[in-house]
Amino acid sequence: MGEQYYLAAFIAISALATFATRVVPFLFFERHTEHPLVQHIGRYLPAAVMALLAIIFLQRSANWQSGFIGLDALIPGLLVVIIHLWRRNALLSIAVGTAVYMIVQQTGWLL
Amino acid sequence: MNHHTFRLTLPILFGYLPLGMAFGVLFATQLDYAWWVAPLMGLVIYAGSGQILAVSLLAANAGLVEVAIAMFVLNARHLFYGLSLLGQFRGAGWRKGYLIFGLTDETYSLLTSRPRSSDRQHEQELDFRITAFNQLYWIIGCAAGGLLGEMVSFNSTGIEFALVALFIVLTIEQVKTLGDGFPLWAGTFSAGIAMLLVPSTHQLIAAITIVTAVLLLHYRRLRLVTGEPNHG
Numbered sequence: 001m002g003e004q005y006y007l008a009a010f011i012a013i014s015a016l017a018t019f020a021t022r023v024v025p026f027l028f029f030e031r032h033t034e035h036p037l038v039q040h041i042g043r044y045l046p047a048a049v050m051a052l053l054a055i056i057f058l059q060r061s062a063n064w065q066s067g068f069i070g071l072d073a074l075i076p077g078l079l080v081v082i083i084h085l086w087r088r089n090a091l092l093s094i095a096v097g098t099a100v101y102m103i104v105q106q107t108g109w110l111l
Numbered sequence: 112m113n114h115h116t117f118r119l120t121l122p123i124l125f126g127y128l129p130l131g132m133a134f135g136v137l138f139a140t141q142l143d144y145a146w147w148v149a150p151l152m153g154l155v156i157y158a159g160s161g162q163i164l165a166v167s168l169l170a171a172n173a174g175l176v177e178v179a180i181a182m183f184v185l186n187a188r189h190l191f192y193g194l195s196l197l198g199q200f201r202g203a204g205w206r207k208g209y210l211i212f213g214l215t216d217e218t219y220s221l222l223t224s225r226p227r228s229s230d231r232q233h234e235q236e237l238d239f240r241i242t243a244f245n246q247l248y249w250i251i252g253c254a255a256g257g258l259l260g261e262m263v264s265f266n267s268t269g270i271e272f273a274l275v276a277l278f279i280v281l282t283i284e285q286v287k288t289l290g291d292g293f294p295l296w297a298g299t300f301s302a303g304i305a306m307l308l309v310p311s312t313h314q315l316i317a318a319i320t321i322v323t324a325v326l327l328l329h330y331r332r333l334r335l336v337t338g339e340p341n342h343g
Contacts, residue, residue, distance in 0.1 A: 006172075007144060013175050014165055015155040017182035018189075022214045025193030026200070026207075038194075040330045044294045046188035047285035048326065051298025052305075052318045053185065054278035057167070059306055061275050076272060080279045090280045091129055097276035098269070105269035 061101070063111055072110040076101035116240040119225060123217045124248045130159055131252020132259065133273055137166050139260025140267035144169075149257030153250040157213065160281065161186055162253075163274050170271075177316060184319045192219040199223075199238070202231070206239045213242035221245075297325045 029038070062073035080097035087093070104110055135149040152162050161182055168178055192214055199222070200207050221241055227234050260267075286295050298318075305318035 007148065007169070009175055010165070010169060010178060011148075011152060011155060013179050014152075014161065014182045017179045018156050018158045018161050018186050019212055021183055021186040021189040022193060022211050024190055026197065026211055029190075029194055029197075036334075037330060040333075041326060042191035042194065043289065044291075044297070044326050044329070045323075046191070047282065047289055047294035048298040048301070048322045049184055049187060049319065050278055050282040050285050051295045052302040052322055053164070053298075053315075054275065054282050055299050055302035056306065056314055056318060057275045057278060059302075060311070061272055073272070073275070077275060077279060080276045081283065084280050084283050090277075090284075091126070093280050094133070094273055094276040097279070098273045101272035101275075102267075102269035106266055 066111050068110045072104050073101065075110070076104065112237065112240065116237065116244050119221065119237075120241055120244045120248070123221065123245050126217060127159075127245065127248040128252040128255070131249045132256035134159070134162050134166070135253045135256020135258070136260035136267075137163060137256075137270060137273060138253075139257045140270055141166050141170050146257035146261040147254070150250045150254035153246070153253035157246055157249060158182075158186055158215065159249075160277055163277060167271060167274055171312075173312075177312075180319065181315050188216075189214060189219075192216075195223065200235070203235045203239075206235060210235075210238060210242055213246055215245065215249075218242050218245050293329070297322055297329070301325060 058073055058077050059070075061077075062070035064070050066072070076097045079100055080093050083096055084090070084093035131153060134153075135146070138144070138149040138152075139146050152165065156162055156165070164181065164185055165178075168181065173181075193211065196214070196219075200210050203210060218241065222238055225241075282295065282298075286292060301318045301321035302314075304321055305314045309317040
């Protein structure tokens with residue numbers, strides 16, 4: 001598969017999958033909004049999926065082979081948590097965490 | 112009406128321009144595609160965390176089935192936005208398709224929290240304009256970021272951590288809104304099992320499957336214990 005075809009297919013599939021999450025309730029759920037299983041999943045799934053994505057991508061950002069076993073990503077990650085609990089400003093938390101991670105990676109501290 | 116829409120959507124403008132730019136810079140610095148693919152994704156996909164996840168999936172040359180599942184599940188919270196807007200969008204005619212397409216977190220929170228008059232047609236027209244303005248801000252942000260990332264050369268090593276930071280922030284926000292730490296432990300547990308047992312290319316799908324199973328078991332247990340899941 002050529003690179004351009006892959007990109008086009010990738011974007012088309014991402015667009016369809018995203019639109020599907022938005023349109024499904026309007027197509028199928030008109031009669032099932034009160035079902036307790038639907039409400040249960042609706043209540044817990046979004047937060048659970050965010051948590052698993054945070055953990056998986058945090059683990060992939062870290063260097064586990066170094067003497068500091070993953071601290072190069074765990075410290076910036078912890079910083080995001082602390083700053084966010086403190087100020088509740090999403091952009092600030094993301095900017096500071098990313099900047100610290102970039103500094104760590106580029107200067108080679110903790111690697 | 113456009114002036115009114117602009118005032119209503121101003122907070123979204125301040126959120127979408129920088130986040131769209133972050134996505135654009137990430138896209139242009141991590142991948143070799145042309146900068147304008149970034150705003151194109153903002154036009155046809157239109158999902159903040161989805162597009163940022165897409166950058167790392169593109170970088171990893173992920174299989175298209177994995178892309179479809181990851182995108183669907185990442186955006187699965189939107190399933191539950193629609194549920195609460197079924198009535199509000201009823202009878203919106205040709206606008207309805209776009210209202211549904213443009214149902215992002217921010218648009219949802221604005222549409223469900225703004226005061227509404229009894230003039231249904233007028234309110235649906237305003238909903239439509241709000242959705243379009245928000246998407247326009249997002250596309251402008253993506254384009255500006257894509258251009259910036261392509262023109263300005265700087266050492267961008269490590270910038271992909273923005274994705275991790277975004278997921279951490281969204282997790283905290285979700286758990287705080289919910290007032291219940293259970294999904295945090297369910298997600299962490301599922302990710303941990305997947306990372307221990309499965310090679311990294313299939314970890315995402317494995318973790319999503321495990322977490323769904325955990326939630327189903329949790330539902331069954333609540334029903335057995337109380338006869339009714341506790342949603343107080």
